[in-house]
Amino acid sequence: MNNVKIKSKNLNVYYGEKQALFDVNLDLNEKEVTALIGPSGCGKSTFIRCINRMNDVIDICKVSGNIEIDGVEINDKNLDVVSLRERVGMVFQKPNPFPKSIYDNISYGPKIHGKGETKSELDEIVENSLKKAALWEEVKDRLDEPGTGLSGGQQQRLCIARAISVNPEVILMDEPCSALDPIATAKIEELIDELKKTYTIVIVTHSMAQAVRVSQKTGFFHLGKLIEVGKTEKIFKNPDNKMTQDYITGRFG
Amino acid sequence: MNFVLIFLITIFSLSLFFYGRSKTKSIAIEKNIKLNALPKFYGYYLVLWCSIPSLVFLLIWSLFEPVIIKSIIIETAANQGAIFNDKNEANLIYEKIKAIHLGTYFGDIDSILRESALAYAKFINLFTNSKVVLIFAIVIVSVIYSLKKINKNNKARDDVEIILKGLLFVSSLIAILTTLGIIFSLLFESIKFFSVINIFDYLFGTNWSPQRAFVRDASSITAAEFEELKDAFGFIPLIAGTTFIAFIAMLVAVPIGLFSGIYMAEYASLKIRRISKPIIEILAGIPTVVYGFFAALTVGPFFRQIGENFGLTVSSESALAAGLIMGIMIIPYVSSLSDDVINSVPQSLRDGSYAIGATKSETIKKVVIPAALPGIIGSILLAVSRAIGETMIVVMAAGLAANLTINPLESTTTITTQIVMILVGDQEFDSPKTQSAFALGLTLFIATLILNYIAQRAVKKYREKYD
Numbered sequence: 001m002n003n004v005k006i007k008s009k010n011l012n013v014y015y016g017e018k019q020a021l022f023d024v025n026l027d028l029n030e031k032e033v034t035a036l037i038g039p040s041g042c043g044k045s046t047f048i049r050c051i052n053r054m055n056d057v058i059d060i061c062k063v064s065g066n067i068e069i070d071g072v073e074i075n076d077k078n079l080d081v082v083s084l085r086e087r088v089g090m091v092f093q094k095p096n097p098f099p100k101s102i103y104d105n106i107s108y109g110p111k112i113h114g115k116g117e118t119k120s121e122l123d124e125i126v127e128n129s130l131k132k133a134a135l136w137e138e139v140k141d142r143l144d145e146p147g148t149g150l151s152g153g154q155q156q157r158l159c160i161a162r163a164i165s166v167n168p169e170v171i172l173m174d175e176p177c178s179a180l181d182p183i184a185t186a187k188i189e190e191l192i193d194e195l196k197k198t199y200t201i202v203i204v205t206h207s208m209a210q211a212v213r214v215s216q217k218t219g220f221f222h223l224g225k226l227i228e229v230g231k232t233e234k235i236f237k238n239p240d241n242k243m244t245q246d247y248i249t250g251r252f253g
Numbered sequence: 254m255n256f257v258l259i260f261l262i263t264i265f266s267l268s269l270f271f272y273g274r275s276k277t278k279s280i281a282i283e284k285n286i287k288l289n290a291l292p293k294f295y296g297y298y299l300v301l302w303c304s305i306p307s308l309v310f311l312l313i314w315s316l317f318e319p320v321i322i323k324s325i326i327i328e329t330a331a332n333q334g335a336i337f338n339d340k341n342e343a344n345l346i347y348e349k350i351k352a353i354h355l356g357t358y359f360g361d362i363d364s365i366l367r368e369s370a371l372a373y374a375k376f377i378n379l380f381t382n383s384k385v386v387l388i389f390a391i392v393i394v395s396v397i398y399s400l401k402k403i404n405k406n407n408k409a410r411d412d413v414e415i416i417l418k419g420l421l422f423v424s425s426l427i428a429i430l431t432t433l434g435i436i437f438s439l440l441f442e443s444i445k446f447f448s449v450i451n452i453f454d455y456l457f458g459t460n461w462s463p464q465r466a467f468v469r470d471a472s473s474i475t476a477a478e479f480e481e482l483k484d485a486f487g488f489i490p491l492i493a494g495t496t497f498i499a500f501i502a503m504l505v506a507v508p509i510g511l512f513s514g515i516y517m518a519e520y521a522s523l524k525i526r527r528i529s530k531p532i533i534e535i536l537a538g539i540p541t542v543v544y545g546f547f548a549a550l551t552v553g554p555f556f557r558q559i560g561e562n563f564g565l566t567v568s569s570e571s572a573l574a575a576g577l578i579m580g581i582m583i584i585p586y587v588s589s590l591s592d593d594v595i596n597s598v599p600q601s602l603r604d605g606s607y608a609i610g611a612t613k614s615e616t617i618k619k620v621v622i623p624a625a626l627p628g629i630i631g632s633i634l635l636a637v638s639r640a641i642g643e644t645m646i647v648v649m650a651a652g653l654a655a656n657l658t659i660n661p662l663e664s665t666t667t668i669t670t671q672i673v674m675i676l677v678g679d680q681e682f683d684s685p686k687t688q689s690a691f692a693l694g695l696t697l698f699i700a701t702l703i704l705n706y707i708a709q710r711a712v713k714k715y716r717e718k719y720d
Contacts, residue, residue: 052608054604054607054608057603057604057607059522081610082610082611082612083610084610085607085608085609085610086609086610089608089609090604090608090609092601092604092605092608094601096599096601096602096604096605097605098602098605098606098620098623098624099602099623099624100623108606108609108611108619108620109609109610109611112609112610112611112615113610159605162605162609163608163609165609166609166610
């Protein structure tokens with residue numbers, strides 16, 4: 001068992017009047033893939049958006065409770081969100097490359113955080129990030145072409161490379177494969193397997209099979225509550241909770 | 254008479270709607286058949302058939318009646334022994350006859366005029382009567398025709414669709430034809446102008462003083478006069494003044510408009526947005542003439558005062574005052590359009606940027622604005638074409654003398670101002686001075702057309718990317 005990297009305690013999230021998460025207590029282990037499953041609207045995405053404080057963007061969203069990364073509380077007003085997001089990268093459901101060149105898409109983050117001051121340093125970061133995202137071979141000859149011109153799967157790997165470029169510790173993935181075809185999905189899953197050696201990964205997914213394939217730990221959410229969490233193998237073979245059982249066998253959801 | 258006819262036709266065709274609707278219902282019950290359309294479509298069908306042919310006939314008749322009567326009356330008068338040498342005299346006599354008929358002529362009435370006036374009265378009567386009879390005939394025929402169709406249970410829904418499609422087509426045709434008409438009238442008058450003044454003298458001349466050509470018939474210009482006129486129509490000072498004032502206006506409008514657009518789209522809370530957006534858009538609703546006297550009476554003298562304090566000579570009608578006020582007028586165009594464009598940049602791009610640790614201003618500067626840039630450029634170009642075409646402010650605040658200058662404190666003039674100056678007051682219609690207005694209009698039209706085209710292309714290119 002790896003060390004705990006992220007720890008949430010009694011986490012509650014409200015969108016205006018509506019409560020989206022109820023007292024979530026969840027530990028995420030270092031250099032492991034944790035999958036979050038559950039029916040739509042159950043709070044999985046809301047949960048991972050708390051980890052990099054992306055919910056700050058939404059005016060009506062209020063968060064209470066604690067989240068610690070390496071024992072440091074991040075749900076603190078005085079916390080520097082910029083450096084938090086440098087440590088916690090995110091990949092979204094729909095590939096969202098910037099309307100810039102492939103090179104600029106990757107160098108965007110390092111430039112913002114003042115990394116890679118010379119051109120050659122930047123070149124190196126771009127190359128390494130693309131290599132880690134298994135995209136280098138496909139795009140190395142056309143780095144100045146727009147990132148929006150790539151295929152869906154390539155765009156998503158570009159977004160992963162963009163997240164890697166600032167050398168984070170955690171990568172959050174919000175249904176990263178839901179807009180992709182099976183082949184592109186397989187490539188991303190392969191990539192996640194590789195990335196977990198370096199990064200702590202949290203992935204939200206609607207695909208049970210994907211959760212089984214990529215994760216070591218699985219959490220099941222329902223109506224804003226964390227119903228059950230445990231080793232992926234156990235959750236899918238022998239869950240403690242009846243509701244988990246029903247969900248993974250497709251009886252509801 | 255015409256209004257009574259139109260009223261009657263309208264009332265009658267509207268009542269036919271109810272008749273047609275109930276009639277078809279009873280047909281369906283009597284014959285025990287399924288109707289090919291809902292009963293109301295048979296009502297519409299009757300209404301359209303009753304009104305359109307008769308109204309179209311009335312329109313065409315009203316267009317041609319005066320022309321025909323006039324030619325008949327002029328011929329009658331000529332047969333009576335009236336003498337006229339050209340078209341103008343003939344028109345004069347016709348107007349006299351008409352006035353006698355209406356009882357508003359107070360001159361001497363000789364036998365020729367009296368006879369002609371009687372003939373006029375006769376023809377007017379004849380035409381009116383036959384118009385009424387024909388319209389009634391048309392209404393009856395078309396109503397009988399459509400009733401027959403209805404009795405046969407026609408596909409009224411499809412027929413109504415076809416008729417409506419036709420109506421819409423005719424409307425758009427009218428719009429297009431009017432536009433073409435305007436373009437061609439510009440074109441033909443400009444060609445007349447360019448047959449007197451060399452197009453290169455016009456395009457590259459640096460002196461604009463059209464008053465030299467005042468009241469001089471284009472056909473009777475002597476060689477000496479022509480030499481004098483040659484350099485009176487130089488376009489350069491006007492285009493220079495126009496671009497100069499537009500440039501000053503954009504210097505004001507682009508930064509303020511763009512920044513307020515960014516603020517509205519990215520920073521303003523919903524509440525502030527709801528209040529301030531309409532307030533900014535009120536600026537667009539202020540009549541330009543109000544801006545004009547504001548510029549001429551307040552801003553111009555204010556600048557002159559300040560200039561004097563610094564020992565500068567500032568003309569009270571200055572390019573600076575006009576450009577500044579024009580810029581303020583244009584702010585809402587830039588701000589509202591760029592607000593829309595920025596709003597349509599997908600949230601996912603912002604999220605992507607925030608997620609990697611960018612701040613709000615970094616995200617706006619490096620992701621949102623570049624993504625929205627084509628649209629922003631489009632909105633700026635639209636604003637430029639608005640600035641170039643703006644008339645009232647420059648007429649009132651920029652001055653009339655065509656100075657070729659880049660000093661914003663001096664008075665200058667624009668294309669639109671000159672068109673106004675040329676066409677107000679009395680003028681000979683075929684003097685080069687008057688015709689030059691059409692050449693200016695054409696040039697202005699082409700310039701704004703090109704700008705609008707580029708702007709729309711830019712906006713479209715942007716839309717394709719994100720829809």
